[in-house]
Amino acid sequence: MTLIDAKRTLRSAMLAWRRSLDDAARAAAAQRLIATMRAEKPFEIPSVVSGFWPIKDEIDIKPLMAELHGGGCTIALPVVQGRGQRLLFRVWRPGDALEAGVFGTLQPSTQCEVIEPDALLVPLLACDREGWRLGYGGGFYDRTLEVLRQRRNVMAIGVGFDGQFVPEVPHEPGDQRLDWLLTDRRASAFV
Numbered sequence: 696m697t698l699i700d701a702k703r704t705l706r707s708a709m710l711a712w713r714r715s716l717d718d719a720a721r722a723a724a725a726q727r728l729i730a731t732m733r734a735e736k737p738f739e740i741p742s743v744v745s746g747f748w749p750i751k752d753e754i755d756i757k758p759l760m761a762e763l764h765g766g767g768c769t770i771a772l773p774v775v776q777g778r779g780q781r782l783l784f785r786v787w788r789p790g791d792a793l794e795a796g797v798f799g800t801l802q803p804s805t806q807c808e809v810i811e812p813d814a815l816l817v818p819l820l821a822c823d824r825e826g827w828r829l830g831y832g833g834g835f836y837d838r839t840l841e842v843l844r845q846r847r848n849v850m851a852i853g854v855g856f857d858g859q860f861v862p863e864v865p866h867e868p869g870d871q872r873l874d875w876l877l878t879d880r881r882a883s884a885f886v
Contacts, residue, residue, distance in 0.1 A: 701865040705829055709820040712858060713752040724856055724879035725755040729762050735882030737875040738814040738850045741767030745784050745812035748772060748793065748801040751831075753818050754856050754879070760816075761789045771810050773835070774802045781839040786810055798833075811843065814850040817873065822853045826872040826885030827864040840871040850874045857881060 696704070716724075738744070746760040747753070764770050771784035775797045785803035787793075793801035817836050821829040830836060836851075843849045853873040857880035876883045 698865050698867055702829060702832065705861070705865065706820055706832065709829070709859060709861075710751070713820075713856065716752070716856070721755060725758050727879035728754060728756065728759050728854070728877065731877060731879065731882050732759060732762070735877070737852050737877060737882055737884070741769070742813040743769045743771060743810055745771045745773060745815045746787075747816060747818050749818070750799050754854060756816060756854055757789075759854075760787075764789055769810065771812055772803050773800075773839075775800060775833075775835060778833070779838075780835075781842050782835050784810055784812055798831075811847075812849065814852060815840070815843075816852050816854045816877070819853045819855045819859060821859050821861045821864050822855065822873060822876050823861055823864040824883075824885075826853075826874070826876070827866040827870060828853050828873050829864045834869065837869055837871045841869075844871070852877050854878070 744763055746756055749755050760770050770787050772787045773782040774785055776783055785807040787803045794804055796802040819828045819830060840851055851873045852875040854877050857878040
C-alpha cells in the first residue's frame, strides 16, 4: 500500500467514525474539551490563539474559543487563500458574523484585522503518539506551520475527539508535527 493509499484509508475510516457519534456524545465532548484545557493548559493565557469553525462532524470548539476569549485571549479564525497557499488569520470575537469561505468553511469578514497566532488549535482526523496529524489532505496547516515556525516560536495543538488518537498516522517529509494533542479526555505534549 502506498503512502497516499494509507492516508486515504485512514481518512475514510476516521470520517466514518466521526459520523457515527450522536448529538449527546458531541455535546458532552465539547464541554469536556474545556475541562481538559483548564486542567492541562498547553499554552500561555492570554495569547493570540487561532481556532477553527467546525465542519464535517469536527468536535465543536466554539465553547472553547468563547472560554479562551473570556480569559483574555485574542481569537483568530483561519482563512483559506487558495490551493497551495498558506492560511491567513483574522481576528474573531464571539458573536461576530462570519462569511462563507471555501470547502464549506466560515471565516471572519475581510474587514477584520489580520493577525499571526501564538498558538494554533488545529482540526484533525487522526493523531498518533508522535504528534503526526492526518487532516483532509489540502496541506494548508502544514504549509502555514512551516512558514510560521521559520519566523518565530508557535504552538500547534491538534484538537479532536479522543477516539481520533490512533497508533500510527502515515506521514511524509512536508508534514508538520503537532506540539500537543487536546481531546475531550486528554492533553498530551509531544517531545
